[in-house]
Amino acid sequence: MAEFTLDLNDDQKQVRDWLHGFAADVIRPAASEWDEREETPWPVIQEAAKVGIYSLDFYAQQFFDPTGLGIPMAMEELFWGDAGIALSIVGTGLAAVGVLANGTEEQIGTWIPQMYGDANDVKVAAFCSSEPDAGSDVGSMRTRAVYDQAKDEWVLNGTKTWATNGGIANVHVVVAVVDAELGSKGHASFIVPPDTAGLSQGQKFKKHGIRASHTAEVVLEDVRVPGHCLLGGKEKLDQRLARARERAASGGGERVKNAAMATFEASRPAVGAMAVGTARAAYEVALDYAKTRTQFGRPIIDNQGIAFQLADMRTQIDAARLLVWRASWMAATGKQFESAEGSMSKLYASETAKKVTAQAIQILGGNGFTREYPVERMHRDAAIYTIFEGTSEIQRLVIARTLSGMPIR
Numbered sequence: 001m002a003e004f005t006l007d008l009n010d011d012q013k014q015v016r017d018w019l020h021g022f023a024a025d026v027i028r029p030a031a032s033e034w035d036e037r038e039e040t041p042w043p044v045i046q047e048a049a050k051v052g053i054y055s056l057d058f059y060a061q062q063f064f065d066p067t068g069l070g071i072p073m074a075m076e077e078l079f080w081g082d083a084g085i086a087l088s089i090v091g092t093g094l095a096a097v098g099v100l101a102n103g104t105e106e107q108i109g110t111w112i113p114q115m116y117g118d119a120n121d122v123k124v125a126a127f128c129s130s131e132p133d134a135g136s137d138v139g140s141m142r143t144r145a146v147y148d149q150a151k152d153e154w155v156l157n158g159t160k161t162w163a164t165n166g167g168i169a170n171v172h173v174v175v176a177v178v179d180a181e182l183g184s185k186g187h188a189s190f191i192v193p194p195d196t197a198g199l200s201q202g203q204k205f206k207k208h209g210i211r212a213s214h215t216a217e218v219v220l221e222d223v224r225v226p227g228h229c230l231l232g233g234k235e236k237l238d239q240r241l242a243r244a245r246e247r248a249a250s251g252g253g254e255r256v257k258n259a260a261m262a263t264f265e266a267s268r269p270a271v272g273a274m275a276v277g278t279a280r281a282a283y284e285v286a287l288d289y290a291k292t293r294t295q296f297g298r299p300i301i302d303n304q305g306i307a308f309q310l311a312d313m314r315t316q317i318d319a320a321r322l323l324v325w326r327a328s329w330m331a332a333t334g335k336q337f338e339s340a341e342g343s344m345s346k347l348y349a350s351e352t353a354k355k356v357t358a359q360a361i362q363i364l365g366g367n368g369f370t371r372e373y374p375v376e377r378m379h380r381d382a383a384i385y386t387i388f389e390g391t392s393e394i395q396r397l398v399i400a401r402t403l404s405g406m407p408i409r
């Protein structure tokens with residue numbers, strides 16, 4: 001087992017510096033353009049693929065870093081560059097984690113490479129769980145998957161919403177209800193392979209922030225996928241459903257994890273790290289500005305009112321990073337999240353990003369409010385972190401339930 005240390009090893013430092021260089025030289029200069037265009041920045045994704053940042057190999061290397069710090073470090077650096085572009089680069093990872101968390105080795109080997117494509121022909125993937133009536137309340141999901149035994153095919157029907165890369169993805173991972181009586185315990189995840197008939201993109205959303213990242217509805221009309229597209233396989237699903245039915249019959253608990261939750265648990269600290277990246281970016285701009293902007297004959301940082309804000313901003317960013325690193329280290333070293341440490345890290349980091357980016361606008365004054373300076377965009381981008389992958393209210397609910405053991409509502 002890897003020993004706990006806050007010192008990054010030489011390999012980690014090298015990767016961090018390499019990613020930082022890409023974020024500074026390629027992502028940051030393109031940020032404003034793609035925010036205005038509100039389109040997927042394919043040339044930047046392609047550039048990331050060429051240097052090896054947008055690839056299964058890179059993702060797997062960071063994912064399996066025994067200290068757990070590979071993914072949070074990568075997220076922080078890329079999102080420091082720009083959140084919308086970075087999400088376009090790492091959005092495929094959410095679908096990949098869906099397969100890693102629930103799929104067999106064969107499924108992992110077959111589908112994850114198709115999610116990324118290659119440097120000459122990049123592809124993206126989408127993870128589709130949310131629905132118009134099932135956001136925080138995953139148990140209200142309506143998309144159905146019905147098994148056609150004669151053909152060994154699953155038939156999917158329903159409408160997914162808010163899917164990052166939805167409709168433009170090569171591979172879609174879709175969570176659907178297979179047993180409505182079991183609520184969220186009756187869900188399963190399916191691969192929808194490229195060019196499958198019946199899957200189409202619905203509305204593409206115009207957003208407040210992370211506008212370079214594509215977010216859309218995904219409509220599933222009699223989508224037929226082969227039996228081997230059920231993640232984890234039929235035998236495992238049947239066993240899991242049988243256990244859930246037994247528990248339900250005996251009035252027993254919540255112990256069987258549902259498919260979407262398994263994906264979210266693995267990805268929450270990573271979202272916290274994204275938030276740390278955006279917060280750090282805004283803090284750095286504000287610190288530079290405060291040292292160079294002169295009013296009343298002295299730099300504005302000479303005022304405690306500004307300097308103390310910067311001190312608080314930096315303290316909160318560092319605290320957020322430590323929570324993210326703790327949760328990531330715990331997950332990588334097989335420690336149970338007994339106090340919902342993953343949710344804690346996401347809650348604190350996302351709220352910090354919202355607060356810090358707002359403070360950065362204030363420190364830049366009128367300039368902060370314009371699109372001439374990046375903190376306005378960073379503040380719009382930061383708003384997503386308290387919403388997706390479980391809102392702040394839902395994180396608090398998870399933490400409070402875990403700490404108290406009570407069914408807090």
Ligand SMILES: Cc1cc2nc3c(=O)[nH]c(=O)nc-3n(C[C@H](O)[C@H](O)[C@H](O)COP(=O)(O)OP(=O)(O)OC[C@H]3O[C@@H](n4cnc5c(N)ncnc54)[C@H](O)[C@@H]3O)c2cc1C
Binds near residue numbers: 136161215
């Ligand atoms: C840009 C973007 C990208 C996204 N990408 C994806 C994706 O790739 N795949 C995917 O499946 N989904 C994705 N989502 C969906 C996202 O996960 C949901 O928006 C989120 O889970 C919240 O669901 P909702 O929007 O339906 O809000 P609701 O659940 O309707 O919540 C509305 C408000 O009520 C609060 N609330 C709800 N229930 C409770 C409660 N019990 N106690 C206290 N407060 C409560 C919430 O915290 C929130 O403030 C994305 C969303 C966005 C905006």
